[in-house]
Amino acid sequence: MKTLFTNARLIDPEAQTETLGWLMVENGAIAATGHEAAPQGADETIDCKGNCLAPGIVDIGVKVGEPGERHKESYASAGRAAAAGGVTTIAIRPDTSPAIDTPEALEFVKRRANEDSCVHVLPLAALTKGRAGREMTEIGFLLDAGAVGFSDCDAVVPNTKVFQRALTYAKSLGALVIAHPQEPTLSAGASVTSGKFATLRGLPAVSPMAERMGLDRDVALLEMTGARYHADQITTARALPALERAKNNGLDITAGTSVHHLTLNELDVADYRTFFKLKPPLRSEEDRLATVAALASGLIDIISSMHTPQDEESKRLPFEEAASGAVALETLLPASLRLVHAGQLTLAELFRALSLNPAKRLGLASGRLSKGAPADLVLFNPDKPFVLDRSTLKSKSKNTPFDGQRLQGKVMLTFVNGEKVFG
Amino acid sequence: MGFAHRHLLGIEPLSPSDITCILDLADQYVALNRSAHKTSDVLKGLTQINMFFENSTRTQASFELAGKRLGADVMNMAMQASSIKKGETLIDTALTLNAMHPDLLVVRHPNSGAVDLLAQKVNCAVLNAGDGRHEHPTQALLDALTIRRAKGRLHRLNIAICGDIAHSRVARSNLILLGKMENRIRLIGPPTLMPSQIDEFGCEVFDDMREGLQDVDVVMMLRLQKERMDGGFIPSEREYYHRFGLDADKLSHAKDDAIVMHPGPMNRGVEIDGDIADDVTRSVIQEQVEMGVAVRMAAMHLLADNAKAHAKKGTYV
Numbered sequence: 154m155k156t157l158f159t160n161a162r163l164i165d166p167e168a169q170t171e172t173l174g175w176l177m178v179e180n181g182a183i184a185a186t187g188h189e190a191a192p193q194g195a196d197e198t199i200d201c202k203g204n205c206l207a208p209g210i211v212d213i214g215v216k217v218g219e220p221g222e223r224h225k226e227s228y229a230s231a232g233r234a235a236a237a238g239g240v241t242t243i244a245i246r247p248d249t250s251p252a253i254d255t256p257e258a259l260e261f262v263k264r265r266a267n268e269d270s271c272v273h274v275l276p277l278a279a280l281t282k283g284r285a286g287r288e289m290t291e292i293g294f295l296l297d298a299g300a301v302g303f304s305d306c307d308a309v310v311p312n313t314k315v316f317q318r319a320l321t322y323a324k325s326l327g328a329l330v331i332a333h334p335q336e337p338t339l340s341a342g343a344s345v346t347s348g349k350f351a352t353l354r355g356l357p358a359v360s361p362m363a364e365r366m367g368l369d370r371d372v373a374l375l376e377m378t379g380a381r382y383h384a385d386q387i388t389t390a391r392a393l394p395a396l397e398r399a400k401n402n403g404l405d406i407t408a409g410t411s412v413h414h415l416t417l418n419e420l421d422v423a424d425y426r427t428f429f430k431l432k433p434p435l436r437s438e439e440d441r442l443a444t445v446a447a448l449a450s451g452l453i454d455i456i457s458s459m460h461t462p463q464d465e466e467s468k469r470l471p472f473e474e475a476a477s478g479a480v481a482l483e484t485l486l487p488a489s490l491r492l493v494h495a496g497q498l499t500l501a502e503l504f505r506a507l508s509l510n511p512a513k514r515l516g517l518a519s520g521r522l523s524k525g526a527p528a529d530l531v532l533f534n535p536d537k538p539f540v541l542d543r544s545t546l547k548s549k550s551k552n553t554p555f556d557g558q559r560l561q562g563k564v565m566l567t568f569v570n571g572e573k574v575f576g
Numbered sequence: 577m578g579f580a581h582r583h584l585l586g587i588e589p590l591s592p593s594d595i596t597c598i599l600d601l602a603d604q605y606v607a608l609n610r611s612a613h614k615t616s617d618v619l620k621g622l623t624q625i626n627m628f629f630e631n632s633t634r635t636q637a638s639f640e641l642a643g644k645r646l647g648a649d650v651m652n653m654a655m656q657a658s659s660i661k662k663g664e665t666l667i668d669t670a671l672t673l674n675a676m677h678p679d680l681l682v683v684r685h686p687n688s689g690a691v692d693l694l695a696q697k698v699n700c701a702v703l704n705a706g707d708g709r710h711e712h713p714t715q716a717l718l719d720a721l722t723i724r725r726a727k728g729r730l731h732r733l734n735i736a737i738c739g740d741i742a743h744s745r746v747a748r749s750n751l752i753l754l755g756k757m758e759n760r761i762r763l764i765g766p767p768t769l770m771p772s773q774i775d776e777f778g779c780e781v782f783d784d785m786r787e788g789l790q791d792v793d794v795v796m797m798l799r800l801q802k803e804r805m806d807g808g809f810i811p812s813e814r815e816y817y818h819r820f821g822l823d824a825d826k827l828s829h830a831k832d833d834a835i836v837m838h839p840g841p842m843n844r845g846v847e848i849d850g851d852i853a854d855d856v857t858r859s860v861i862q863e864q865v866e867m868g869v870a871v872r873m874a875a876m877h878l879l880a881d882n883a884k885a886h887a888k889k890g891t892y893v
Contacts (some may be wrong), residue, residue, distance in 0.1 A: 347772040347773075348772055348773050349772075349773040349776045349777070351771075351772065352748075352771040352772055352773060352774055352777075353588075353748070353777075354688055354689065354710060355688040355689075355707075355708050355709030355710035355711070355745060355748060356688050356689070356708075356709075356710075358772065360772070424689070424692055425688070425692055425693065469665065469667050469693075470665060470666065470667075470693075471687035471689055471690035471693055472687070472688065472689045473687045473688065473689075474687060
């Protein structure tokens with residue numbers, strides 16, 4: 154089975170190019186690309202009409218509500234939402250109820266995902282049992298069972314000695330640890346970032362410095378242990394010099410950020426709008442711009458959706474009591490295209506952060522347009538304008554901060570291993 | 577000049593003329609409250625529900641009395657004791673109450689923004705009686721009326737707000753109101769009890785009482801909100817009293833005719849010396865309580881008028 158994409162704007166994050174050409178898919182993998190006349194002999198030809206063809210998005214840190222909260226998001230609904238958003242691989246978070254902290258739980262998740270999801274699902278496992286920060290999980294068994302990384306998600310391991318041991322043990326097995334850099338006692342109970350807005354609204358707030366302090370601790374532990382480490386969300390200007398030093402010192406560290414922290418700021422909370430309550434909280438405009446600049450320079454490696462489905466009941470509460478998080482699988486691409494339309498990123502730079510870098514960090518062959526890579530592809534029109542109506546989202550939960558907002562960029566077709574999963 | 581608001585959720589949305597409008601009407605109610613016949617029928621036939629999700633004796637009594645003096649049917653609901661204990665959400669509570677067709681809903685809630693949330697879900701006038709650390713608009717209005725009556729004006733005064741600013745909704749509402757009326761505001765307190773970037777609200781910040789009180793016309797003390805603190809904001813109450821408690825020596829730095837205010841309930845010997853609180857030549861603390869009833873009568877009167885006018889036009893569903 155050969156499929157030929159002609160007349161495509163090929164977004165190649167490896168070569169950092171954006172060129173008009175064709176791409177041939179054979180047996181679920183990319184067979185060839187070119188810019189001259191397209192080859193003959195394809196079973197199916199798709200005329201892309203000048204739209205963008207890019208490697209499918211690899212999203213680190215998606216929450217699916219199985220087990221425990223299937224009414225918020227199931228593997229089937231998350232898969233449909235991902236496909237509609239051009240996301241072809243999701244690494245799922247273990248902050249379920251109960252947490253995915255045993256090989257048995259991981260097996261359950263893998264089986265459920267394979268049955269129901271139309272995109273690749275890679276499980277992350279908890280770093281400590283019950284994400285309680287006291288005892289490390291069976292990292293070896295979990296790796297054997299297929300865990301691609303270890304994370305307690307937004308729960309910081311408060312005991313530095315426990316975290317140090319977990320990093321040391323993970324290092325010996327070559328496991329990736331994904332952490333949430335945050336000083337836990339400073340950020341306890343906070344629901345917004347400290348500053349004029351927090352004071353005006355009278356909400357409990359955390360200084361952006363808490364992120365720097367969390368990162369500083371983790372970087373020091375990396376110097377001790379040499380572990381493979383990924384900071385899930387770097388969102389403040391003050392954390393960036395620490396990240397840069399750690400990278401320059403040769404530590405095995407990468408950093409991500411969420412699409413919301415790149416495109417929204419603390420003032421969007423306005424009159425206590427709980428769909429804008431995130432963890433970490435939205436930051437100042439200065440912090441947002443610094444994060445965007447760090448992404449463009451490559452200091453921040455990865456954009457993720459931090460997809461966190463919440464039902465209406467957990468959001469329709471006073472701001473302090475409402476649940477944190479937003480769904481973003483379907484808005485990840487159009488929202489991050491705002492940065493491209495604003496001239497802050499090129500399309501190739503965007504897909505370096507959305508596809509190539511996360512694939513590399515998880516050791517996947519996808520995320521690129523090179524020969525032999527899996528044919529995980531997204532075809533999209535980067536300019537098409539629309540107003541987002543949250544009721545049209547395919548996620549079971551509709552808690553998006555972009556409801557009613559103008560966005561540009563529509564996914565037309567999504568392919569996983571050469572099979573069409575959306576469009 | 578009219579007062580064109582559906583709810584009284586905070587001072588922030590009010591204009592200086594809105595504030596003046598409430599205070600002018602409140603002045604009339606002060607006169608009524610001092611007369612032998614203290615009642616009016618402005619709210620006759622209307623139902624007022626007081627929903628207090630947080631303990632309050634003074635504010636609730638003040639709202640209750642204000643409603644009764646204006647002829648409303650007043651019902652008090654002690655919310656800590658009831659449905660939230662049974663797991664009902666705020667929205668459900670609001671919808672339940674809404675079905676009883678109240679005309680005025682007076683709400684106090686421990687979470688900032690909770691009263692705004694509730695106001696979105698009901699179709700009657702909502703008065704914020706204090707939400708978390710956000711706003712307490714009727715307190716700021718009664719303070720403004722007290723100042724205006726004592727000083728003869730509500731502009732170009734030097735006003736010091738002292739103590740636990742961080743946990744105080746009274747401080748926020750007062751800061752906004754007195755700023756809108758073009759006064760010079762000083763905030764005095766230990767830096768651990770100052771909210772972040774408070775200096776950007778157009779006020780001066782001091783951590784020394786004597787320096788901060790220099791030549792002020794009004795000294796507003798705040799209660800140290802021990803119940804909102806999870807420890808470690810101040811070293812001890814006696815050190816706090818020594819450095820920030822209002823006594824005769826510290827007050828001597830203010831103008832000779834400076835007035836002393838406190839929203840109550842007072843912690844005598846913590847933030848204020850008992851003798852100062854009782855000194856009728858300086859302290860207007862009892863007047864504040866009196867103004868409270870009048871201001872709440874005025875606010876409910878104006879909101880009820882707006883609701884009636886809109887109901888006639890069919891603006892409100």
